[in-house]
Amino acid sequence: MLRASSHHLQPILFTAPAPLFALLPTLTKRTNVSFALLQNPSLFHPKSTLTQPIYNHSYCNLGSKFKRVLHMVGQPCTPKATASFSTGNSSEGGREILVQHLLVKEDDMKLLLELQKRVAEGEDLSDLAVEYSICPSKEEGGMLGWVRKGQMVPEFEEAAFSAPLNKVVGCKTKFGWHLLQVLSEREESILEYIQPIELHEKIQHPSFLEEAQLIDVREPEEVAQASLPGFTVLPLRQFSSWGPEIMTKFDPQKDTYVLCHHGMRSLQVAKWLQTQGFKKVFNVTGGIHEYAVKADPSIPTY
Incomplete structure (x- = not known):
């Protein structure tokens, strides 16, 4: 009391x-x-997310439902928002x-x-x-x-x-x-940041692809240009269709890795997954762009 x-x-x-x-x-x-x-909204914007390369803003025109979710998971907003x-x-x-x-x-x-x-x-x-x-x-x-x-x-x-x-x-x-x-x-749920090189090393082991859950939140036209093995594509713009079913499609007890183009959209989804009870979520720093530049040059950049 x-x-x-x-x-x-x-x-x-x-x-x-x-x-x-x-x-x-x-x-x-x-x-x-x-x-x-x-108490300190700036805590929800780690410095690592502010130094990402310029990303394609055309892929960040999100649907209204996920915009409401972003208010919860740290999207920049005014004090009157959420x-x-x-x-x-x-x-x-x-x-x-x-x-x-x-x-x-x-x-x-x-x-x-x-x-x-x-x-x-x-x-x-x-x-x-x-x-x-x-x-x-x-x-x-x-x-x-x-x-x-x-x-x-x-x-x-x-x-x-x-x-x-x-x-x-x-x-x-x-x-x-x-x-x-x-x-x-x-x-407490945990959100960590994984570097592309570390993720690349993990992907080389078949057991990792079997045990981990990999989510790519880019749009289909992006995935057509560059993709990584083992990732399930859940386009962010289609959040209203896959969001309500996330608990039936994925196991919140398993390690879950989230990828996008530069690591910004994936961070928002990773934070949202925390609110849904996912125990340990990894955001791929720099996204597939940095993965292609630093870990695997065979992956196209766009």
């Missing part, structure tokens, strides 16, 4: 009566997290929690007390968020998705990581008053 302080509500700990799985969003609903709550989860190169373990919340203005205590009462009487936090929250995540029932320590502002993080599972607790941040609920927890 949270300590009472100037930044926390007086005891407002409620058991949410709704079944856990009834609160879990579908794939397309797990796509918002409040950008404002992120953004998401860390990439992290560390192999250290940790805990991630699935959080939903609602946000009201600091001076709107009357509404806050009313919402506390309604939660205590059995109403779902997600339903109240849709109607009353001032956070952009209200469109998804207040769903912030999977978060880990170091991502959110300190007051929100303390409340969330101290909250018992499936309880509703409150806290105050500079954005206002929050009612939040932790729906689930899991071992």
Whole structure:
């Protein structure tokens, strides 16, 4: 339970009566997290991704559905938009929690007390968020998705990581008053960056192609110009067709490698795979272009 302080509500700990799985969003609903709550959005743009060669912008005219996903997984956006989860190169373990919340203005205590009462009487936090929250995540029932320590502002993080599972607790941040609920927890997902030369060495071993999952998110016309063996092509522009089926086509427990032209689109998909529970995801640094230049000159460049 949270300590009472100037930044926390007086005891407002409620058991949410709704079944856990009834609160879990579908794939397309797990796509918002409040950008404002992120403690340091720059953490989600590793320097390695900012020094990539100029890529073909014509292949980055993404569909609207995946653009919403990119808001969650770190695509540059304005503070009024939504953004998401860390990439992290560390192999250290940790805990991630699935959080939903609602946000009201600091001076709107009357509404806050009313919402506390309604939660205590059995109403779902997600339903109240849709109607009353001032956070952009209200469109998804207040769903912030999977978060880990170091991502959110300190007051929100303390409340969330101290909250018992499936309880509703409150806290105050500079954005206002929050009612939040932790729906689930899991071992932290890992996203690493693999250099083309290292990937090339791995591909030479037949066992690697059998054990690893390889995903190429380039468009068909790109793949026709240059490709690597063993990769399943999932064009980013067709995300709406393959995204909802990702858990049936791939095993989240296996190491998963993601490739594109220069490593930018693949990074976004890799981050999204993290939010879907994939335990270890590798983004190919520099994409197939750098692979052709540094690892295998027989691969055409374009």
